[in-house]
Amino acid sequence: MAVTKMKILVITEQREGKWNPVTSEILVAAQQIAAAQTGSRVTAAVLGKGVRRLAEELAAHQLAEILLLEHDLLERYTPDGFTLALRQAIAQSEPDLVLLPHTYQVRDYAPKLAASLGKGMIADCVGYRAEKERVVFIRQMFQGKTAADVSFAGAPPWFVSFQAGAFRGDQIARGSAAAPITPISIELKAEQIRTTPLELFREAKQAVDLTQAPILVAIGRGIKAPENIPMAKKLAELMGGELAASRPICDEGWLPMDRQIGSSGQTVAPKLYLALGISGAIQHVVGMKGSRTIVAINKDQNAPIFEVADYGIVGDIFELIPALSEALEKK
């Protein structure tokens, strides 16, 4: 993978006319990679039906061009529709690097899109390193216990997705002039789309809104059994916070789904996040790493949760939870 003057194509994400906020992050990723390789240009693709307004919103950013992919069959997401439409945009714009946000939607079609062109994708990256004439992508393995440097072999286009939070969306660069919008005519037939998308819905009766809680006490697998939850709940109450959990706890049915923090649950940023017996898998960390102060208590000193913690205690939560409650009750 020797590159200079890279052509970067960013696939933006919207649903029902609203941006997924990770779109700004992925645009920032593209702008930063382009800045490291002089002469590079960044193009953004917007797909859907009736999304010209969204393309116009992007025009203020520092972009060489915006590709507008509109079609009635792109109104609702399907893996077949998006793959076929994006293949046409890629054929026309011939990018070296295709950047996507690592959303559930991207996970659903991007590997297929890349493979349909005989290409590979490095997914769920957390960063990159621009080296002489090449870019190395950094992703996590073993549930965040190790990082990996991964590079592309073979000819472009290369597909990369970045994890939410890997870049700061507010660092997006404005352009000196409005970026031109180029409509791409998409050929798509209803019979090419095998999936029928039906209604979107929310299931959990939102009994509690954890995004509004200033303090969260979150439990993970380390809590071991539902009988142990009341002691964590008591600690949360003493701290003036709410009880939250990582996914396995809600999967087990020990706490309702609206208490779940992480990519499939809530994304929170309280002033204090206390993680009890949570190892810190990526899917959990993306939902809480923006918290102001993070405390982790875990028996494994190598648990990835400590990588994002401000304060850490290596120890047994069944000793520390009562000790913390006692310390709080004293005052």
Next chain:
Amino acid sequence: MKIAVCIKQVPAKDAPLRIAESGTWIRETDIGFEMNEPDSFALEEGLRLKEKHGGEVVALSMGPERAKQVIKEALAKGAERGIHIADDKFFLLDPLGSAKSIAAALKKENFDLILTGLQSDDQGFGQTGVLLAELLGLPHATIIMQIELQGQRLKLKRELEAGWFQWVELPLPAVLTIQSGINKVRYASLKGIMAAKKKEIAVVTRESLGTADQPTQRVERIYVPQKAKKTEFIDGSPKEAAAKLIEKLRHEARVL
């Protein structure tokens, strides 16, 4: 219904991982392995569909000799037979290369449904199911939380982000990736374990499948990640540590 379930063997959750001399994989000695958790939910879903609608479940795993263990576990839980793609160098394959081997092994039989977990707890590519669908020319859906068979079609509940879900429909044959928590995974019974001993595990290799090809990407090295934050570790007895932590949260971080 003829169902294939792709399962992977990964290091046990609490296994202390050390990086191998090569710098591109972990040291496999002295650690335990287990069935990748998302795949165990896929297996359970496959078994339940078979029990409800009839048919057979075939458990497929790629990896070195040790990977046979998760196939045996699947057979003990009720799968009819196994396919082992014996490959000591599976960890050097990129997602597309892995999927090509698995697709070649699956292609020989006409499965109605192919299930995988949504991602593996070791490499975590999260691409295999989607790639299998593309390579086999089948429709797919990912991160599935409920499966309803309606004649030759499936009605599926897909999980989206932030508490959203969506119903989708697609025709069989198809590939699905299963979200953890979709069901309660069973334990193997003693009877099942005994019965599994008589069940067949077919062994194939990448060479026999004819799928050796050029990787699209290469892991250059793996390493312990640099900390994003400087963590202040608090020590002492539980009582001392708790008191120190509360003190720091009150007066240093000022969040209590």
